[in-house]
Amino acid sequence: MQALALIIVAMNEGDHGSAKSRRRVFLRSALAIAAMPLLPAHAEAGALRIGLTPVFLDDQLSFLTRWRAWLERQLKRPVVFVQRGNYREVLDLIRGGKIDFAWICGYPYVRYRHELRLVAVPLWRGRPYYQSYLIVPADDAKSNSLTDLRGKVFAYSDPDSNSGYLYPQYRLTALGENPSTFFSRHFFTWGHRKVIEAVGAGLADGGAVDGYVWETLAEFHPKLTGATRIIERSPEFGHPPFAARADIAELELRQFRAVLLGMSSDTEGAELLRLLRLDGFVAGRGSLFNEIARMAARVRRT
Amino acid sequence: MAAVLGTALAVTAALVTREYDEMSQNLEAHAKSLARVLANTLVAPVLHDDIWRAYEIIQSARDPAAIAPELQADVVLVTDSEYRVFVSSRPRAFPIGSSLASQGGAYGRLRAAMLEGKPTEQKVIDPADSAHYFVMSPLVADGVALGHVVLGYSKISFLPRFIGLVGRAALVTLLVLIVIMPIAWVSARRTGAPLLALAEAMRHVPGGLEVARLAELPASRDEIGQLGDAFVRMVGELKHKQELESQMLVSERLAAVGRLSAGIAHEINNPLGGMLTAIKTWQRHGSGDPMAGQTLSLLERGLDQIRHTVAALLVETKPEDRAFQPADIDDLLILVEAEARARLVHVVVESSLVAPLPLRATLLRQILLNLLLNAVAAAEQGGLVQLNAEAKDGKLKLAVCNDGQHIPDDQLAYLFEPFASGREKGHGLGLWIVYQIVQQLNGGLFVESEPGGCTTFRVEIPYVEPA
Numbered sequence: 001m002q003a004l005a006l007i008i009v010a011m012n013e014g015d016h017g018s019a020k021s022r023r024r025v026f027l028r029s030a031l032a033i034a035a036m037p038l039l040p041a042h043a044e045a046g047a048l049r050i051g052l053t054p055v056f057l058d059d060q061l062s063f064l065t066r067w068r069a070w071l072e073r074q075l076k077r078p079v080v081f082v083q084r085g086n087y088r089e090v091l092d093l094i095r096g097g098k099i100d101f102a103w104i105c106g107y108p109y110v111r112y113r114h115e116l117r118l119v120a121v122p123l124w125r126g127r128p129y130y131q132s133y134l135i136v137p138a139d140d141a142k143s144n145s146l147t148d149l150r151g152k153v154f155a156y157s158d159p160d161s162n163s164g165y166l167y168p169q170y171r172l173t174a175l176g177e178n179p180s181t182f183f184s185r186h187f188f189t190w191g192h193r194k195v196i197e198a199v200g201a202g203l204a205d206g207g208a209v210d211g212y213v214w215e216t217l218a219e220f221h222p223k224l225t226g227a228t229r230i231i232e233r234s235p236e237f238g239h240p241p242f243a244a245r246a247d248i249a250e251l252e253l254r255q256f257r258a259v260l261l262g263m264s265s266d267t268e269g270a271e272l273l274r275l276l277r278l279d280g281f282v283a284g285r286g287s288l289f290n291e292i293a294r295m296a297a298r299v300r301r302t
Numbered sequence: 303m304a305a306v307l308g309t310a311l312a313v314t315a316a317l318v319t320r321e322y323d324e325m326s327q328n329l330e331a332h333a334k335s336l337a338r339v340l341a342n343t344l345v346a347p348v349l350h351d352d353i354w355r356a357y358e359i360i361q362s363a364r365d366p367a368a369i370a371p372e373l374q375a376d377v378v379l380v381t382d383s384e385y386r387v388f389v390s391s392r393p394r395a396f397p398i399g400s401s402l403a404s405q406g407g408a409y410g411r412l413r414a415a416m417l418e419g420k421p422t423e424q425k426v427i428d429p430a431d432s433a434h435y436f437v438m439s440p441l442v443a444d445g446v447a448l449g450h451v452v453l454g455y456s457k458i459s460f461l462p463r464f465i466g467l468v469g470r471a472a473l474v475t476l477l478v479l480i481v482i483m484p485i486a487w488v489s490a491r492r493t494g495a496p497l498l499a500l501a502e503a504m505r506h507v508p509g510g511l512e513v514a515r516l517a518e519l520p521a522s523r524d525e526i527g528q529l530g531d532a533f534v535r536m537v538g539e540l541k542h543k544q545e546l547e548s549q550m551l552v553s554e555r556l557a558a559v560g561r562l563s564a565g566i567a568h569e570i571n572n573p574l575g576g577m578l579t580a581i582k583t584w585q586r587h588g589s590g591d592p593m594a595g596q597t598l599s600l601l602e603r604g605l606d607q608i609r610h611t612v613a614a615l616l617v618e619t620k621p622e623d624r625a626f627q628p629a630d631i632d633d634l635l636i637l638v639e640a641e642a643r644a645r646l647v648h649v650v651v652e653s654s655l656v657a658p659l660p661l662r663a664t665l666l667r668q669i670l671l672n673l674l675l676n677a678v679a680a681a682e683q684g685g686l687v688q689l690n691a692e693a694k695d696g697k698l699k700l701a702v703c704n705d706g707q708h709i710p711d712d713q714l715a716y717l718f719e720p721f722a723s724g725r726e727k728g729h730g731l732g733l734w735i736v737y738q739i740v741q742q743l744n745g746g747l748f749v750e751s752e753p754g755g756c757t758t759f760r761v762e763i764p765y766v767e768p769a
Contacts, residue, residue: 153353153397153398153399155354184398184399185353185398185399187351187352188352188354189354190354194354198354198357201357201393201394202393202394202397203353203354203357203389203393203398204393204398205397
């Protein structure tokens with residue numbers, strides 16, 4: 001993971017020119033070259049650049065390698081995954097046209113709907129929906145709703161996450177509370193998995209996470225989720241979708257959508273979906289995210 | 303042995319102490335540098351209020367499977383400028399936003415320690431009543447303290463390593479002892495055993511000088527060997543002195559007995575002579591009364607016996623006598639022969655005498671006859687009696703030995719006294735007479751009796767060669 005992070009920095013360095021010292025540039029190049037087999041074509045012309053965010057377990061490198069190889073075979077062109085420390089940076093990249101596609105949350109999708117194009121929505125448990133979970137440490141038997149967490153420490157995943165930020169904000173707003181003063185302290189972990197870790201360790205008294213991530217993690221790392229307890233499940237929202245930059249070529253969009261939609265009917269693709277604990281992708285409609293848009297509007301008003 | 307043990311223990315203790323100091327110094331240096339690194343790294347997250355990032359950083363400073371658990375901070379605390387917990391490695395024990403003072407105990411005192419001294423310097427706090435000690439490093443941004451990083455180390459976790467250290471040291475000491483002990487034991491025995499033998503021998507002084515003299519003492523050239531030699535010499539001289547003393551005692555007693563018996567003999571002899579003369583006068587001129595004659599004859603025999611006994615007690619030397627000749631010995635053998643044959647005792651003579659000696663023959667014959675008769679009587683049935691005679695260095699040396707029963711030491715001292723004989727036969731004056739004669743001739747008389755060996759009487763009589 002660390003090596004990957006370095007490479008990403010190295011790839012990004014081109015954007016900022018060569019103000020850095022020679023040594024550091026060399027070091028990064030060396031690292032980048034060393035990691036070539038994993039993520040090649042960082043400067044490859046014609047590579048499809050796909051931004052990833054922690055709307056799924058994006059820290060499983062072996063899975064990403066397999067998935068990228070599969071996508072390259074399907075698309076018959078190089079594919080580059082681009083990961084960043086938070087949603088915002090990925091969004092900036094796609095809004096600025098620096099990447100072609102991104103798997104993002106429904107919340108930023110509705111916010112920048114006019115700058116993005118919907119590509120596909122994952123099917124989780126057969127439907128394109130997911131929930132936000134409010135969790136508390138497993139050893140906290142007293143807290144049973146969000147209101148019980150008044151004056152406590154709360155962990156959000158990312159300010160651009162629906163399940164990990166918007167929903168609890170909306171809930172508090174709907175309850176007539178001021179989300180910025182309801183908790184004594186809050187912090188962002190920049191990832192759903194880390195919210196689960198923070199709550200499990202007792203660092204935060206409560207947290208909001210992507211229900212799909214929580215359930216998936218419960219299968220892979222039951223210890224992590226076992227240290228937390230779900231006290232509230234949100235209504236269903238549109239599952240974080242794949243979006244494309246607004247000026248994407250129609251052909252590229254269709255090709256990529258077709259690959260995603262055909263994933264479940266391909267042997268390797270189905271295996272990859274199984275690892276993601278997803279059932280496939282559907283084209284989806286923008287209206288799937290209307291509820292998120294409504295919540296966002298409500299929170300913004302207050 | 304105790305010295306070896308003591309040395310081993312002292313060396314071990316010194317090593318352990320040194321190691322302990324080194325360990326605690328290492329630990330402190332490690333803690334300080336870790337605290338400094340953490341403080342530098344945590345400035346940005348604290349400044350940006352990024353609790354999760356700060357948490358990840360302090361978690362990364364802890365390795366749950368560390369090789370050296372005592373180098374593991376038990377707790378890492380990051381406090382803000384209000385001395386409240388910004389984040390901690392144990393959020394349940396130290397929740398975000400809680401005050402250190404609310405923890406009480408040593409933690410409560412940390413706040414006071416943070417206020418002391420320069421706000422930008424590192425501090426080590428070791429409260430005596432706490433199971434932890436703390437290293438504090440301030441989070442400094444642009445000269446302003448944003449808060450502190452506190453590393454709490456368990457004093458107890460330090461123990462297992464220390465115990466391990468002591469254990470290893472003990473093991474090494476034990477191994478060394480296992481090697482050294484036998485060597486030390488052997489060496490101690492080599493030093494101690496002779497001393498013990500010497501001490502054991504000394505225990506017999508002065509009671510059992512013979513045992514002490516025969517004790518096996520080390521024959522080495524070192525101090526102990528010299529000590530042993532000196533001891534043997536001392537015992538020898540003591541024994542010699544004791545022998546002299548007992549001899550003197552015997553001689554004095556014999557002299558006293560001699561004076562007493564001589565006095566008594568004279569007192570008896572005078573009236574005795576008168577009484578015998580009176581009897582003789584009556585026998586010559588008496589009335590012829592048979593009854594009186596018979597009675598007086600009885601009296602005469604009794605008085606005669608008294609006279610003989612007294613005469614034996616009081617050996618009178620007569621000045622005129624012939625010189626002692628080698629043939630006298632042959633005569634004596636003839637005298638003894640009948641007695642010897644009766645007891646089947648074999649008498650052997652080894653004589654180197656060839657010429658007459660200027661000594662009075664009667665007295666010497668009396669001496670030899672007494673000794674030979676005694677020897678024949680004392681010898682075993684069918685045993686052996688041996689007579690040695692030689693003249694040498696102006697002395698006539700006679701030795702009569704028999705293979706008869708050993709004379710116990712306690713009897714030897716009284717052997718020459720009158721009536722000391724244990725035998726039923728004889729009047730008990732034989733050896734007394736020999737002693738008296740030897741005394742009068744300025745000679746020496748010795749007796750040796752060894753259990754299972756011979757009993758030997760030696761006589762040495764000096765003579766002056768006629769010019």
